[in-house]
Amino acid sequence: xxxxxxxxxxxxxxxxxxxxxxxxxxxxxxxxxxxxxxxxxxxxxxxxxxxxxxxxxxxxxxxxxxxxxxxxxxxxxxxxxxxxxxxxxxxxxxxxxxxxxxxxxxxxxxxxxxxxxxxxxxxxxxxxxxxxxxxxxxxxx
Amino acid sequence: xxxxxxxxxxxxxxxxxxxxxxxxxxxxxxxxxxxxxxxxxxxxxxxxxxxxxxxxxxxxxxxxxxxxxxxxxxxxxxxxxxxxxxxxxxxxxxxxxxxxxxxxxxxxxxxxxxxxxxxxxxxxxxxxxxxxxxxxxxxxxxxxxxxxxxxxxxxxxxxxxxxxxxxxxxxxxxxxxxxxxxxxxxxxxxxxxxxxxxxxxxxxxxxxxxxxxxxxxxxxxxxxxxxxxxxxxxxxxxxxxxxxxxxxxxxxxxxxxxxxxxxxxxxxxxxxxxxxxxxxxxxxxxxxxxxxxxxxxxxxxxxxxxxxxxxxxxxxxxxxxxxxxxxxxxxxxxxxxxxxxxxxxxxxxxxxxxxxxxxxxxxxxxxxxxxxxxxxxxxxxxxxxxxxxxxxxxxxxxxxxxxxxxxxxxxxxxxxxxxxxxxxxxxxxxxxxxxxxxxxxxxxxxxxxxxxxxxxxxxxxxxxxxxxxxxxxxxxxxxxxxxxxxxxxxxxxxx
Amino acid sequence: xxxxxxxxxxxxxxxxxxxxxxxxxxxxxxxxxxxxxxxxxxxxxxxxxxxxxxxxxxxxxxxxxxxxxxxxxxxxxxxxxxxxxxxxxxxxxxxxxxxxxxxxxxxxxxxxxxxxxxxxxxxxxxxxxxxxxxxxxxxxxxxxxxxxxxxxxxxxxxxxxxxxxxxxxxxxxxxxxxxxxxxxxxxxxxxxxxxxxxxxxxxxxxxxxxxxxxxxxxxxxxxxxxxxxxxxxxxxxxxxxxxxxxxxxxxxxxxxxxxxxxxxxxxxxxxxxxxxxxxxxxxxxxxxxxxxxxxxxxxxxxxxxxxx
Numbered sequence: 046x047x048x049x050x051x052x053x054x055x056x057x058x059x060x061x062x063x064x065x066x067x068x069x070x071x072x073x074x075x076x077x078x079x080x081x082x083x084x085x086x087x088x089x090x091x092x093x094x095x096x097x098x099x100x101x102x103x104x105x106x107x108x109x110x111x112x113x114x115x116x117x118x119x120x121x122x123x124x125x126x127x128x129x130x131x132x133x134x135x136x137x138x139x140x141x142x143x144x145x146x147x148x149x150x151x152x153x154x155x156x157x158x159x160x161x162x163x164x165x166x167x168x169x170x171x172x173x174x175x176x177x178x179x180x181x182x183x184x185x186x
Numbered sequence: 187x188x189x190x191x192x193x194x195x196x197x198x199x200x201x202x203x204x205x206x207x208x209x210x211x212x213x214x215x216x217x218x219x220x221x222x223x224x225x226x227x228x229x230x231x232x233x234x235x236x237x238x239x240x241x242x243x244x245x246x247x248x249x250x251x252x253x254x255x256x257x258x259x260x261x262x263x264x265x266x267x268x269x270x271x272x273x274x275x276x277x278x279x280x281x282x283x284x285x286x287x288x289x290x291x292x293x294x295x296x297x298x299x300x301x302x303x304x305x306x307x308x309x310x311x312x313x314x315x316x317x318x319x320x321x322x323x324x325x326x327x328x329x330x331x332x333x334x335x336x337x338x339x340x341x342x343x344x345x346x347x348x349x350x351x352x353x354x355x356x357x358x359x360x361x362x363x364x365x366x367x368x369x370x371x372x373x374x375x376x377x378x379x380x381x382x383x384x385x386x387x388x389x390x391x392x393x394x395x396x397x398x399x400x401x402x403x404x405x406x407x408x409x410x411x412x413x414x415x416x417x418x419x420x421x422x423x424x425x426x427x428x429x430x431x432x433x434x435x436x437x438x439x440x441x442x443x444x445x446x447x448x449x450x451x452x453x454x455x456x457x458x459x460x461x462x463x464x465x466x467x468x469x470x471x472x473x474x475x476x477x478x479x480x481x482x483x484x485x486x487x488x489x490x491x492x493x494x495x496x497x498x499x500x501x502x503x504x505x506x507x508x509x510x511x512x513x514x515x516x517x518x519x520x521x522x523x524x525x526x527x528x529x530x531x532x533x534x535x536x537x538x539x540x541x542x543x544x545x546x547x548x549x550x551x552x553x554x555x556x557x558x559x560x561x562x563x564x565x566x567x568x569x570x571x572x573x574x575x576x577x578x579x580x581x582x583x584x585x586x587x588x589x590x591x592x593x594x595x596x597x598x599x600x601x602x603x604x605x606x607x608x609x610x611x612x613x614x615x616x617x618x619x620x621x622x623x624x625x626x627x628x629x630x631x632x633x634x635x636x637x638x639x640x641x642x643x644x645x646x647x648x649x650x651x652x653x654x655x656x657x658x659x660x661x662x663x664x665x666x667x668x669x670x671x672x673x674x675x676x677x678x679x680x681x
Numbered sequence: 682x683x684x685x686x687x688x689x690x691x692x693x694x695x696x697x698x699x700x701x702x703x704x705x706x707x708x709x710x711x712x713x714x715x716x717x718x719x720x721x722x723x724x725x726x727x728x729x730x731x732x733x734x735x736x737x738x739x740x741x742x743x744x745x746x747x748x749x750x751x752x753x754x755x756x757x758x759x760x761x762x763x764x765x766x767x768x769x770x771x772x773x774x775x776x777x778x779x780x781x782x783x784x785x786x787x788x789x790x791x792x793x794x795x796x797x798x799x800x801x802x803x804x805x806x807x808x809x810x811x812x813x814x815x816x817x818x819x820x821x822x823x824x825x826x827x828x829x830x831x832x833x834x835x836x837x838x839x840x841x842x843x844x845x846x847x848x849x850x851x852x853x854x855x856x857x858x859x860x861x862x863x864x865x866x867x868x869x870x871x872x873x874x875x876x877x878x879x880x881x882x883x884x885x886x887x888x889x890x891x892x893x894x895x896x897x898x899x900x901x902x903x904x905x906x907x908x909x910x911x912x913x914x915x916x917x918x919x920x921x922x923x924x925x926x927x928x929x930x931x932x933x934x935x936x937x938x939x940x941x942x943x944x945x946x947x948x949x950x951x952x953x954x955x956x957x958x959x960x961x962x963x964x965x966x967x968x969x970x971x972x973x974x975x976x977x978x979x980x981x982x983x984x985x986x987x988x989x
Binding site: 051052053054055058059061062065066069070073075076078079082083086089090093094095096097098099101102103104105106107112113114115116117118119120121122123124126127128129130131132133134135137138139140141142144149150151154 | 685688689692695696699702703706707708709710711714715718719722723726727729730731733734735738739745747748749751752755756759760763764766767768769770771772774776777780781784785788789795796797798801802806809810812813816817819820823824827828876877878882967974977978981
């Protein structure tokens with residue numbers, strides 16, 4: 046019982062980590078958003094799990110039942126779901142614009158193009174002899 | 187009506203934002219936004235007066251008593267920041283009227299102002315609320331509107347900066363709800379003051395420790411504490427100048443406020459310094475942030491990016507003040523929050539004025555501008571001097587209190603490091619000055635003139651404030667001391 | 682997996698499974714929302730944007746070591762945190778003994794609505810829900826600002842918009858029968874949220890889904906004759922204003938912001954009226970924001986086709 050009492054939370058933790066890993070490790074911008082939504086959905090699980098009471102029923106009052114699960118986490122998660130979809134929608138809009146501006150949604154391609162822009166600024170500022178500074182700067186970043 | 191001031195503070199901009207969509211005409215929306223923000227500023231002045239005379243105000247939303255409903259609780263700490271945020275937004279909005287005309291296509295102006303007001307709503311909401319979950323909701327309002335404002339920047343890198351911030355910000359927010367969830371799990375409440383009462387019973391449990399950890403990491407992502415600052419430089423560099431000025435002046439300060447709330451009002455400083463090595467962690471991260479970011483700032487080619495790195499460094503000073511863990515340290519942090527807002531708003535608005543004329547934020551394009559726009563450039567220089575901490579500016583007051591607090595605690599090596607870090611600030615500010623005044627122009631700037639008056643006035647209000655609050659510290663230091671007293675008062679006596 | 686279409690579909694399936702698990706955990710409202718949002722709208726938006734970007738992911742090298750380290754640290758922190766948690770399903774956890782009992786025991790007398798989730802959502806924590814509506818509005822503003830299409834493109838490309846699936850007769854006929862039912866169901870969910878699961882948010886999403894289905898089958902220009910983009914923009918704001926307006930009226934009538942007790946002489950009636958109105962506000966904003974987001978994505982597709 047001691048271990049089984051927490052198994053639900055451990056599954057939630059594993060799901061969260063999968064989502065979180067996708068967000069950080071993947072380079073495709075859409076995949077990152079998918080990972081983010083998996084991460085968030087798993088957090089929802091965590092909230093909902095703590096509201097559950099064994100043997101209880103959904104918190105819609107009725108004379109037939111006496112034990113209800115806790116409604117507060119449900120309310121919080123309803124809010125969080127809305128926030129999640131709002132973030133996803135905005136993120137997707139950004140991805141679409143990034144595709145239009147860069148022609149790619151791979152982080153690496155975008156970084157290469159940005160680095161190129163940066164280099165041009167540097168050439169304009171100091172002339173070709175500025176390469177030492179650029180090396181140092183990359184290390185700082 | 188005076189009893190409703192706490193909620194009016196937030197719902198005035200909250201309801202004004204959707205109303206902008208009905209107004210439709212950009213000019214009208216712009217003026218409307220200034221009025222709304224000014225109204226919010228007046229409300230916060232009223233609140234300040236109420237709090238000073240009558241003490242902490244509690245407002246029950248929906249009429250439900252505290253742990254069941256959501257409570258707004260205004261004490262000296264919130265009102266100090268409410269005042270700061272609403273004042274900054276008003277000043278910045280005045281400059282916005284002309285500035286965004288050059289930086290945004292006209293059909294997006296209404297959306298920009300709406301987002302701006304939404305962001306203001308979010309920030310004020312975070313400051314006013316006493317409910318941990320409500321913080322999350324308003325955090326997201328401010329965050330989503332910030333992503334929009336950043337993405338409206340003209341450079342395509344604004345889009346990637348905004349995307350990157352969206353990912354980091356959402357991870358931060360998710361960490362915060364994990365933290366709130368864990369706290370809720372152990373106490374059954376979401377109200378901050380109810381939490382403060384109930385947490386001591388369970389604060390030895392591992393769940394509460396982990397809740398604290400998640401909340402802290404989430405907030406530190408939002409406030410761009412080194413090494414979680416990676417989103418900030420690009421976001422500030424490529425956002426429209428007005429958005430940069432507003433965000434630099436307010437957004438990170440609100441995140442620092444959350445951190446202070448969490449440490450002092452929810453968990454209590456005793457818990458924080460005894461259970462975890464938070465002091466050491468904050469000190470190391472703060473110092474690392476100051477040095478790493480200042481060094482990076484020296485090498486920047488984009489002037490907005492340069493001062494963005496300087497922001498990361500300044501956040502380091504605020505965190506360092508918190509790390510000291512004494513009343514004086516807290517005062518140093520609070521004073522610096524206010525002062526840094528003044529400096530950065532002045533600098534970024536002045537940069538915005540220059541961008542308005544030359545359409546570029548590259549440092550090399552600023553070459554020779556010292557002759558062409560003396561007033562605007564002087565503002566950048568005075569802001570820069572303030573960042574260094576030269577006497578007669580607000581920056582000096584901040585550094586003075588920080589060093590004083592460090593010495594009081596016997597951390598003199600750290601104090602020396604802080605003074606040394608000012609040299610780095612001298613270097614990046616000098617570099618800017620060198621380009622502006624001592625380099626022949628690289629681009630054709632013959633017909634460049636001073637920034638328009640509607641921008642010069644707000645810029646110089648801020649510059650003069652930089653000097654005024656550097657000489658007369660009664661408001662900033664006075665309020666900070668009162669806030670620090672009250673925050674230490676809550677736990678000082680009990681534990 | 683490099684086929685993003687499959688990735689998106691799988692994440693939709695994940696949401697649907699989550700929804701059924703939420704149902705098992707007694708969270709009917711949450712399950713309902715997750716099914717309509719996570720599996721429905723969110724998947725739809727992802728597919729809409731896939732149309733605009735490339736469907737296949739490029740093969741890239743990962744930088745898994747740092748990511749792995751961060752994730753493992755987070756995981757360790759979480760597992761560490763779980764160790765002292767009250768066990769799953771126990772009735773005497775602090776969560777169930779401190780704040781929640783009042784909602785379960787008193788809400789019938791104080792608010793008179795059987796669905797406790799609705800009374801907490803719209804009244805006890807009504808301010809959170811106002812914030813949530815504002816979040817949706819904020820996202821709507823963001824998408825509108827980012828994916829703006831100039832009037833010129835709109836007009837020039839009007840004749841070029843073919844409905845995506847105009848040739849599919851069976852789909853069209855089935856949809857014609859389904860759409861009225863979907864819209865009816867949305868209204869039922871909207872106004873029945875007091876008694877069963879549902880409420881403004883779910884209703885808004887379902888309503889928007891009905892309109893989106895119509896748009897997909899009969900073309901953007903057909904549906905925009907009824908739902909003009911500018912009108913919908915106004916509706917996104919109107920919902921928030923309705924919600925906030927109810928709060929302000931409560932204030933003018935002598936109560937605190939969002940204190941519905943003051944709306945009518947009898948507090949319980951006042952609560953009923955207040956909840957009805959704010960749920961309507963939520964429904965209006967959510968439905969119109971979802972529609973406008975979808976329209977904006979579709980316009981973008983049209984613009985691309987037109988440019989080619």
